Amino acid sequence: MKRVRVKICGITREADARAAVTAGADAIGFVFYADSPRHVDLDEALAISRSMPPFVARVALFLDAAAADVQAVIDRVRPSMLQFHGRETPEYCRAFDMPYIKTVPMGEADADPAAWAGAYPEAHGLLLDANRAGAAGGQGQRFEWHNDTALPDMPLVIAGGLDADNVGAAIRRFAPYAVDVSSGVESAPGVKDPERMHAFVDAVTRAG
Numbered sequence: 001m002k003r004v005r006v007k008i009c010g011i012t013r014e015a016d017a018r019a020a021v022t023a024g025a026d027a028i029g030f031v032f033y034a035d036s037p038r039h040v041d042l043d044e045a046l047a048i049s050r051s052m053p054p055f056v057a058r059v060a061l062f063l064d065a066a067a068a069d070v071q072a073v074i075d076r077v078r079p080s081m082l083q084f085h086g087r088e089t090p091e092y093c094r095a096f097d098m099p100y101i102k103t104v105p106m107g108e109a110d111a112d113p114a115a116w117a118g119a120y121p122e123a124h125g126l127l128l129d130a131n132r133a134g135a136a137g138g139q140g141q142r143f144e145w146h147n148d149t150a151l152p153d154m155p156l157v158i159a160g161g162l163d164a165d166n167v168g169a170a171i172r173r174f175a176p177y178a179v180d181v182s183s184g185v186e187s188a189p190g191v192k193d194p195e196r197m198h199a200f201v202d203a204v205t206r207a208g
């Protein structure tokens with residue numbers, strides 16, 4: 001059985017993208033949210049994308065962006081898929097005719113992934129993160145891994161405060177399709193650490 005997939009998000013430099021792939025990442029994420037320390041512009045994302053080897057997914061991440069801004073990224077960067085991290089409606093998400101994953105803000109007390117799956121049936125997956133609705137991710141914080149949370153029959157990506165030390169427990173708790181990490185493999189916001197990326201993927205492989 002294929003190991004749990006790994007997305008390393010918040011890539012801002014070509015060297016970090018290459019190191020992520022060398023470590024075994026299946027996907028890298030570009031953050032198109034101006035207030036993030038991991039924000040990249042279209043030309044930066046395009047240059048990194050052009051440096052990538054084949055068969056690595058490139059995820060373009062947005063938080064309540066203007067539709068025109070999303071389309072500009074699609075047209076110029078040609079990402080593999082989109083990630084909507086804010087309060088984007090199902091109609092907004094499907095309007096781009098691109099595969100997408102929708103973030104579920106597990107920082108909300110009543111977060112119900114099964115309900116989100118029902119509301120976004122066309123999503124290619126749900127990314128369960130620790131943020132509150134409409135708030136940024138990349139905070140390095142876990143959400144409460146309650147044992148009674150109903151999980152939908154849709155590919156789940158677990159995110160929020162993961163690192164090489166706790167990702168195995170996340171995999172045992174959720175049996176996810178993939179895990180997503182940003183802070184836990186960084187030496188500074190937006191600066192990825194190759195050794196931490198290798199340790200993270202190794203931990204996923206051991207657990208998966």
Ligand SMILES: O=C(O)c1ccccc1NCC(=O)[C@H](O)[C@H](O)COP(=O)(O)O
Binds near residue numbers: 085141160182183
């Ligand atoms: O990473 C960011 O700076 C960010 C900013 C605004 C919206 C979303 C953002 N990241 C979303 C991700 O998918 C992160 O990888 C996820 O929140 C996990 O981050 P971390 O807890 O730092 O591993």
